[in-house]
Amino acid sequence: DAGITQSPRHKVTETGTPVTLRCHQTENHRYMYWYRQDPGHGLRLIHYSYGVKDTDKGEVSDGYSVSRSKTEDFLLTLESATSSQTSVYFCAISGGVEAFFGQGTRLTVV
Amino acid sequence: AQSVTQPDIHITVSEGASLELRCNYSYGATPYLFWYVQSPGQGLQLLLKYFSGDTLVQGIKGFEAEFKRSQSSFNLRKPSVHWSDAAEYFCAVGANRGGNKLTFGTGTQLKVEL
Numbered sequence: 062d063a064g065i066t067q068s069p070r071h072k073v074t075e076t077g078t079p080v081t082l083r084c085h086q087t088e089n090h091r092y093m094y095w096y097r098q099d100p101g102h103g104l105r106l107i108h109y110s111y112g113v114k115d116t117d118k119g120e121v122s123d124g125y126s127v128s129r130s131k132t133e134d135f136l137l138t139l140e141s142a143t144s145s146q147t148s149v150y151f152c153a154i155s156g157g158v159e160a161f162f163g164q165g166t167r168l169t170v171v
Numbered sequence: 172a173q174s175v176t177q178p179d180i181h182i183t184v185s186e187g188a189s190l191e192l193r194c195n196y197s198y199g200a201t202p203y204l205f206w207y208v209q210s211p212g213q214g215l216q217l218l219l220k221y222f223s224g225d226t227l228v229q230g231i232k233g234f235e236a237e238f239k240r241s242q243s244s245f246n247l248r249k250p251s252v253h254w255s256d257a258a259e260y261f262c263a264v265g266a267n268r269g270g271n272k273l274t275f276g277t278g279t280q281l282k283v284e285l
Contacts, residue, residue, distance in 0.1 A: 094272070103175075103261060103275035104215075119272065151214060155271055158203065158222065162214040 064088050065163040067152050073169045080139040082166050084152030086132075092155040093135040094119075095127065097148040098165070104151060110135055142170045173198045173264050177276035184252050185284045192247040192279050194262030203265035204245040205273065206236055210258045218260075221245060232256070257283040 064087030074080050084093060092111055096104040096119075106119030108127040116127050124146060126138045139146055147170045153160040174197045184190055196202060203222055207215040219230025226238040236247045245262060259278045265271040 092271070096275075101277055103277040104263075104273075105275070106272055109272055120274075153273075158265075158271055159205065159217055159220050160265075160271065160273060161217070162207075164214045 065152060065154055065161060067150075067163040067166050069166060070164065071167045073171060074142050076143060076170055077141050080142050080168065082137045082150055082152075082168070084135045084137070084154075084163060086135075086154045088154055088156075088161075089132060090154040090156045091132075092157065092160075093129065094153040094155070094160065095125070095135070095137045096151045096153060097121065097146075098151060099148050107137065107150075139168075142168075144170050146170050173202070173266065173274045175262050175264050175274055175276035177260075177262055177279050179279045180277070181280045181282065183282040183284060186254050187251050190247075190249045190252045190256070190281070192260050192262075192281070194245045194247065194276060195243050196245060196262070196264045197243065198264055198266075203271060204236075204238060205263040205265065206230065206234070206245075206247050207261045207263060208232075208258050209261065209278075215261065218247070252281075252283055254283045254285055257281055 066085045068083045094109040095107040098104045105121045110116045110129040128136045150166045152163040176195045205220045206218040209215050221238045261278045262276045263273040265273045
């Protein structure tokens with residue numbers, strides 16, 4: 062498996078609270094991504110990064126922000142969690158072609 | 172904008188039978204195409220990929236896929252399914268530019284009857 066670690070693996074949080082998910086890689090890949098997976102939607106891109114401090118929005122970026130201060134870490138922040146953000150979040154990394162995925166973080170917003 | 176359609180939400184096959192999962196894509200240029208498999212509670216594992224060249228690509232676990240430009244399709248096949256192949260399968264298309272942001276289909280859930 063590619064060296065990708067997501068933390069936490071499970072989290073329950075209350076509506077309106079901020080939440081940060083972490084993705085850590087040991088592969089020194091340039092590109093990192095955050096996707097969310099929901100039934101009937103497959104995986105949808107939230108944000109991605111093409112280098113340290115270089116990030117851009119994906120298809121479903123509203124309500125999310127990201128930061129990448131080091132090559133190995135990519136953080137996803139929900140500024141004020143809502144029930145619609147209950148989902149499974151996957152981090153992925155890529156050297157430019159194929160992407161490798163982490164094990165996912167199951168987030169429940171109550 | 173790129174898009175992927177997987178028309179079959181659920182498929183059930185008998186163990187030992189052949190399998191074909193359908194995938195149609197929309198992309199303005201030559202795409203990067205992928206098939207991923209996801210077991211319950213797990214991340215996505217790359218089965219195979221197409222970038223260019225030979226339109227029939229081989230992957231892991233005995234899977235293969237054929238790129239057909241005229242039909243905008245990239246169907247996944249396996250000649251003989253094993254019970255352990257039961258999982259959800261995702262087709263994805265990526266831009267052939269730096270970064271390769273993926274657009275996924277909605278997935279096909281495969282059930283294998285013993």
